[in-house]
Amino acid sequence: MGTWNKQALCAIGAAIALAGCSAKQADPQPGEAGGQPNGTEQQAGGFIVDTTPVKLTLFFDMTFGPEDNQQNFILDPLKAKYPHITLDIIKRAKGSYLEDLMAQGRTPDIIYNWNGEMLSYADKELLFDLEPLAKTLRFDLGRFDPAPLEAIRATTGGTELYGLPFESGGMATFYNKDLFDKFGVAYPKDGMTWDEMIEIAKKVSRTEDGKVYRGLSADVVDRMAMSLSQLPVDGRTNKASVQTDGWKRAFETAKTIWSLPNNAPDKLNDTGQRSFLVDKTLAMDPTNNILYTSAQYFHPKNGLNWDLVQYPSFTGQPNVSGALTPSVFLITKTSKHKESAMQVLDVVTSLEVQRKIVREQGRMTPLADKQLQQQLGQDVDYLKDKNMKAFLLSQPAQPKQYSPFNTSSNVILRKKFEEFFNGKDVNSALREAEEQIHLDIAKQLSAIGK
Missing domain, CATH: 3.40.190.10 (Periplasmic binding protein-like II)
Structure with a gap:
C-alpha cells in the first residue's frame, strides 16, 4: 500500500479504510461475521450459500439507469436464484444521502458507485476487502477480467479488493x-x-x-x-x-x-x-x-x-x-450480512445478468469471457450493424x-x-x-x- 497522509485521508474520506491502513484483514473464520455461515449449502460451482431468510439494503450512490434496470438486472434474477433474500433499494436523493442513512442507523449492506468514488467511504469506515470473504465462500474471482479488478485495487493504492465490477466502462x-x-x-x-x-x-x-x-x-x-x-x-x-x-x-x-x-x-x-x-x-x-x-x-x-x-x-x-472506470458494487464493513450480500454480488456479476447488459444495452462486461465480449448490443436491432468491436480494440491506460x-x-x-x-x-x-x-x-x- 502506498504511503498516505493519514490525518488528511481519515479526515476527508480519501484513503484506505481507517481500520485497514496498517494491516490487511485476516481471513474470516466459519461462523464469524464475514466467515462461512452456519447452515449453508454449496452450489455446483463451489460457492457456499447461506440460505437463511434475510433483508438487505442496497444504496445507489449513482444512477443505475432506467427504472426497469433494477428489476431486470437485480431483483428478478435475485428472486430466481436466491429467493430467501429480500432487497430494499434506496436511491441517492435529497434526504437520503449516505450520510442521512448512517445518521438514521440505516447504513446499507451494499453500495453501488464507480471506482473513482470509493475513497469517499474510507473515513466512514465502510470499505471492506472482499477477497478473504470470497476465498472463504469459494467465490470464483478468476472469472473476472484482471483489468477492472486492477482498476478497483489501484483506486485506493493497495491490494485490497473493496468491490466487484458490474461493468467495465469502455x-x-x-x-x-x-x-x-x-x-x-x-x-x-x-x-x-x-x-x-x-x-x-x-x-x-x-x-x-x-x-x-x-x-x-x-x-x-x-x-x-x-x-x-x-x-x-x-x-x-x-x-x-x-x-x-x-x-x-x-x-x-x-x-x-x-x-x-x-x-x-x-x-x-x-x-x-x-x-x-x-x-x-x-x-x-x-x-x-x-x-x-x-x-x-x-x-x-x-x-x-x-x-x-x-x-x-x-x-x-x-x-x-x-483509464477504466468500472461501476462497482461494494459490501460495507458494517453489514451484519456479508455472506448474503455476496450472493447479491454473485447475481449481478453472473453470466446470465452480464449477458443481458452486454446484449441488450451494449455495456462492457468485466468478465473474462471473450465470447460474451463479442456480443455487444446483439439483441438491439439498431446496434447489430454498428462497429461495436471498436470498444474492444484499445487497452486501458495504466491505472x-x-x-x-x-x-x-x-x-x-x-x-x-x-x-x-x-x-x-x-x-x-x-x-x-x-x-x-x-x-x-x-x-x-x-x-x-x-
Whole structure:
C-alpha cells in the first residue's frame, strides 16, 4: 500500500479504510461475521450459500439507469436464484444521502458507485476487502477480467479488493455519417491517432448557411489526460502532480482541436455530447460508452445516422484509451450480512445478468469471457450493424491511485486550460494550476482542523 497522509485521508474520506491502513484483514473464520455461515449449502460451482431468510439494503450512490434496470438486472434474477433474500433499494436523493442513512442507523449492506468514488467511504469506515470473504465462500474471482479488478485495487493504492465490477466502462469515437457524406469526406477508421483525427476534422469543420459544423470534440481535458495515465493529484502523497509532460501534451492537444477553424465550442471543456446527439452538428465525439445512458438518442427515431470507431490514441501509444472506470458494487464493513450480500454480488456479476447488459444495452462486461465480449448490443436491432468491436480494440491506460482531491483539482485544471487556450503559456498555466491545487488542498484540510 502506498504511503498516505493519514490525518488528511481519515479526515476527508480519501484513503484506505481507517481500520485497514496498517494491516490487511485476516481471513474470516466459519461462523464469524464475514466467515462461512452456519447452515449453508454449496452450489455446483463451489460457492457456499447461506440460505437463511434475510433483508438487505442496497444504496445507489449513482444512477443505475432506467427504472426497469433494477428489476431486470437485480431483483428478478435475485428472486430466481436466491429467493430467501429480500432487497430494499434506496436511491441517492435529497434526504437520503449516505450520510442521512448512517445518521438514521440505516447504513446499507451494499453500495453501488464507480471506482473513482470509493475513497469517499474510507473515513466512514465502510470499505471492506472482499477477497478473504470470497476465498472463504469459494467465490470464483478468476472469472473476472484482471483489468477492472486492477482498476478497483489501484483506486485506493493497495491490494485490497473493496468491490466487484458490474461493468467495465469502455471508450470509442462516435461519428455522424451524414456530416461526412454531406461534405464528401471519408469516414474515420479504427486505429487512428489524435493527430490523424485532427486532420480529418479540418475537412469537416465548416460553416454553411449560417450553421457551424464542428469536426471533433476534445471532451474535457482531464479525460483526455487519463489516456496518458495522468491524474491531477498523486494519490500516494496528496500533492499536485500537473507539471508533467503528460498534462502538457493533453493541454496542447486539446487546444489544437478547439483552435481549428469553425471547431471552437460554445463552452470549453465541453463533452460534446449535446452537439453530437441532439444538435447533430458535431462530426466526431471521442468519449466513454454512452450507448445505454443515451439510448433514446442513438435510436433511429432520433434521426441520427451514426457509427463508431476505436477511441484515438496518442502517437507513440497505439491502441491505448483512457483509464477504466468500472461501476462497482461494494459490501460495507458494517453489514451484519456479508455472506448474503455476496450472493447479491454473485447475481449481478453472473453470466446470465452480464449477458443481458452486454446484449441488450451494449455495456462492457468485466468478465473474462471473450465470447460474451463479442456480443455487444446483439439483441438491439439498431446496434447489430454498428462497429461495436471498436470498444474492444484499445487497452486501458495504466491505472493510478486516486486522491480525494481529484475532483476539486480538475475544476482548477479546466479553468487553467481555458486561460491557456486564450493565450497563457502552457508552462505558466500548469505551474499556476499546481500552486492553486496545493492551496485548495490546504484550505480543505484547514476547514476540518487539519
